[in-house]
Amino acid sequence: MPTTPTGPWPRVEATLNPDGTSQVVIGGTSHTLSAPSIADARNQVISLVAHHAAQLGRPLYALTRDPTGTWPIIISPNGDVAPDPERRPSAETSAGDSSAHEAGRSSPEGPGPVGGLSPEAPAPADRDARTAPDETAWTDQPVSQDPGPADMPAEARAWQAADEDTPAPLPNHGETRERRSFLKATEIEQPATQGWRGRASRLGVRMSPSPAERSERSDVHAVxxxxxxxxxxxxxxxxxxxxxxxxxxxxxxxxxxxxxxxxxxxxxxxxxxxxxxxxxxxxxxxxxxxxxxxxxxxxxxxxxxxxxxxxxxxxxxxxxxxxxxxxxxxxxxxxxxxxxxxxxxxxxxxxxxxxxxxxxxxxxxxxxxxxxxxxxxxxxxxxxxxxxxxxxxxxxxxxxxxxxxxxxxxxxxxxxxxxxxxxxxxxxxxxxxxxxxxxxxxxxxxxxxxxxxxxxxxxxxxxxxxxxxxxxxxxxxxxxx
The missing domain is CATH 3.40.50.300 (P-loop containing nucleotide triphosphate hydrolases)
Incomplete structure (x- = not known):
C-alpha cells in the first residue's frame, strides 16, 4: 500500500477516454497513450506514473479522470495504487442521479481511477456524520472544481502547487529531507583490446581504450x-x-x-x-x-x-x-x-x-x-x-x-x-x-x-x-x- 508522499513531486493528471486513449501530464510534460480498452489504459497509466515515481524514489499523487468520475489517488514506485486520504472522489453524475453512479460501479471495465481502484465515498445519508466541518469543500464539491487554498488540506495544497522544477511547499509535519538512492547508474568501461594498450591490458596492466578504439566501439553500438x-x-x-x-x-x-x-x-x-x-x-x-x-x-x-x-x-x-x-x-x-x-x-x-x-x-x-x-x-x-x-x-x-x-x-x-x-x-x-x-x-x-x-x-x-x-x-x- 503506498505511503503518503513527502518532499517535492511533479503534478500528475491523467484523463482516460472510453476508446482506450489517455493523456497523462507529469510535471508539465504530456504523454499520449493508446490501448485497446479503458481497462488496459488504466494499466498503462499506472505503469507510466510508477516509472516516474521510481525515478523520484517516492509515491506520487495523481488526479485521474475517466467516464465514471474524478479520482484522487496515490501511485507508488512498485505500481501499488491507493486512494488519496486527503481527498474524496467525485462521480461524473448529475445531482441526485445516484443510479448512474451505481451503474458505473458494476461496469465490466471497472469504474474509478487507473487499475480499477474505486475509493468508496460515504453514502449521502451518513456522509455528514463522518466528515469533519473543514472537509466540506472536499466532500460536497467535485474534485475537478479546484477548491481554494484555504479549503484544501496541506498535503493537497502541496500537490496542486507542485511544479516539476520548483519544490512545492511542504506540510509542517516536522523536518524532512530528501533521501539519496542507494542505487547508482555505474558503467565500468571495458579495458583496451587494441594496440599497445590492449597488449598491456592482456598482461594485467588495465589500460583505458584509445580515442580510436572508443570511436569504433561507438559505431559497433550504433549498428x-x-x-x-x-x-x-x-x-x-x-x-x-x-x-x-x-x-x-x-x-x-x-x-x-x-x-x-x-x-x-x-x-x-x-x-x-x-x-x-x-x-x-x-x-x-x-x-x-x-x-x-x-x-x-x-x-x-x-x-x-x-x-x-x-x-x-x-x-x-x-x-x-x-x-x-x-x-x-x-x-x-x-x-x-x-x-x-x-x-x-x-x-x-x-x-x-x-x-x-x-x-x-x-x-x-x-x-x-x-x-x-x-x-x-x-x-x-x-x-x-x-x-x-x-x-x-x-x-x-x-x-x-x-x-x-x-x-x-x-x-x-x-x-x-x-x-x-x-x-x-x-x-x-x-x-x-x-x-x-x-x-x-x-x-x-x-x-x-x-x-x-x-x-x-x-x-x-x-x-x-x-x-x-x-x-x-x-x-x-x-x-x-
Whole structure:
C-alpha cells in the first residue's frame, strides 16, 4: 500500500477516454497513450506514473479522470495504487442521479481511477456524520472544481502547487529531507583490446581504450541496435557502376554481423540486377519471381520463418539473406509492379528487422518510386568519377523537389564515396566529399580495396581499414533509423 508522499513531486493528471486513449501530464510534460480498452489504459497509466515515481524514489499523487468520475489517488514506485486520504472522489453524475453512479460501479471495465481502484465515498445519508466541518469543500464539491487554498488540506495544497522544477511547499509535519538512492547508474568501461594498450591490458596492466578504439566501439553500438518495427534502407544512384550493389552487400553484412542477423538484401533492379552475382547462392535458384506467387501464403498465420529459406539465399559467413532478381532474363520477362513491391515488402517486413534494397537506375520506373515509399533511409553511393557523383547529386536534388517525404529522405541521406580507382588523387576525393557535404546528412569515404571490385563480396575478404570504413558508414546510416 503506498505511503503518503513527502518532499517535492511533479503534478500528475491523467484523463482516460472510453476508446482506450489517455493523456497523462507529469510535471508539465504530456504523454499520449493508446490501448485497446479503458481497462488496459488504466494499466498503462499506472505503469507510466510508477516509472516516474521510481525515478523520484517516492509515491506520487495523481488526479485521474475517466467516464465514471474524478479520482484522487496515490501511485507508488512498485505500481501499488491507493486512494488519496486527503481527498474524496467525485462521480461524473448529475445531482441526485445516484443510479448512474451505481451503474458505473458494476461496469465490466471497472469504474474509478487507473487499475480499477474505486475509493468508496460515504453514502449521502451518513456522509455528514463522518466528515469533519473543514472537509466540506472536499466532500460536497467535485474534485475537478479546484477548491481554494484555504479549503484544501496541506498535503493537497502541496500537490496542486507542485511544479516539476520548483519544490512545492511542504506540510509542517516536522523536518524532512530528501533521501539519496542507494542505487547508482555505474558503467565500468571495458579495458583496451587494441594496440599497445590492449597488449598491456592482456598482461594485467588495465589500460583505458584509445580515442580510436572508443570511436569504433561507438559505431559497433550504433549498428547493433534493434528498432521497433522493420526498417528499410534504399541504396540509390541513377548511374550504373556507382557502387550500389557493393554498398547493399557490405551494409547488410555490417548490420547482420553486429546486430544478430534479421537482415535481408533485396535486389529490386528490374534490368539485370547483379546482387545475386556478388553474393553466395543457396541450395536453390529461387528469385523474387518465385516468391511473389507465395506472398499471400507467407503472410498468413500458418507460415513460419523457416519457410522463407525456399526463396532467399543465406550468406553463412555474413549472416544475412539475399532475395535475388533474375539477371539472366530480359527485363520484359520479369517485370514486377508497384503492387508487387508492396507485397514483397510486406513479406520481408514480417520476417526481417532490416531490409536493404539494391535499386535500379531508372528513377522514373514505378517500381523505383514505390521502393521510395517504403524507405526510411536512403544511401547514395558514388565513386570519384564525375558522372557517378553528378548522377547521385541530381537524384538528391530531384527528391527535394518531389514532395515533403522525399525531401526528408534527401536531407537525411548518407553519401558513401568509394575510391574505386586506386589512381584517384586526394583532391579528386575531396571534391566529391565537399560537393556532397551540402546535399546529405553525412558523407563517408571508403578506401580502395581490390576485394570490392569483382567477384563474390565477403566481409572477411576486406582489408581492416576497409572494414573500419564500412562500419563507420553503417553507423552513419543507423543514425537515420
Amino acid at each position: 547493433s541496435q534493434h528498432w521497433p518495427g522493420p526498417r528499410t534502407i534504399a541504396v540509390v544512384n541513377g548511374k550504373g557502376g556507382a557502387g550500389k550493389t557493393p554498398a547493399t552487400v557490405l551494409l547488410s553484412a555490417v548490420f547482420a554481423r553486429h546486430g544478430g542477423a534479421g537482415v535481408v538484401a533485396w535486389d529490386a533492379n528490374q534490368t539485370r540486377g547483379t546482387l545475386g552475382w556478388r553474393t553466395d547462392q543457396g541450395p536453390h535458384e529461387a528469385t523474387v519471381l518465385d516468391l511473389l506467387p507465395q506472398a499471400e501464403r507467407l503472410l498468413g498465420t500458418g507460415a513460419q520463418s523457416a519457410d522463407l529459406a525456399h526463396y532467399v539465399h543465406h550468406q553463412t559467413g555474413d549472416r544475412y539473406d539475399v532475395l535475388r532478381s533474375q539477371p539472366l532474363q530480359l527485363a520484359a520477362d520479369q517485370r514486377v509492379t508497384p503492387r508487387d513491391v508492396d507485397l514483397i515488402w510486406s513479406v520481408v517486413g514480417k520476417y526481417y528487422r532490416l531490409v536493404v534494397i539494391d535499386t535500379g537506375n531508372d528513377e522514373s520506373d514505378p517500381v523505383w518510386l514505390q521502393v521510395m515509399e517504403h524507405a526510411d533511409q536512403i544511401v547514395v553511393p558514388t565513386t570519384t568519377r564525375a558522372d557517378h557523383a553528378e548522377a547521385g547529386a541530381l537524384l538528391l536534388d530531384a527528391l527535394r523537389g518531389r514532395d515533403d517525404r522525399s525531401r526528408r529522405l534527401a536531407e537525411n541521406a548518407v553519401a558513401v564515396v568509394t575510391q574505386a580507382d586506386p589512381r584517384a588523387s586526394r583532391s579528386d576525393i575531396n571534391a566529391v566529399i565537399n560537393g556532397y557535404s551540402d546535399l546529405a546528412r553525412k558523407v563517408v569515404t571508403i578506401p580502395h580495396d581490390p576485394a570490392i571490385v569483382d567477384g563474390v563480396l565477403r566481409w572477411d575478404s576486406l582489408r581492416p581499414t576497409t572494414q573500419r570504413a564500412w562500419l563507420h558508414a553503417a553507423a552513419a546510416v543507423a543514425g537515420g533509423l
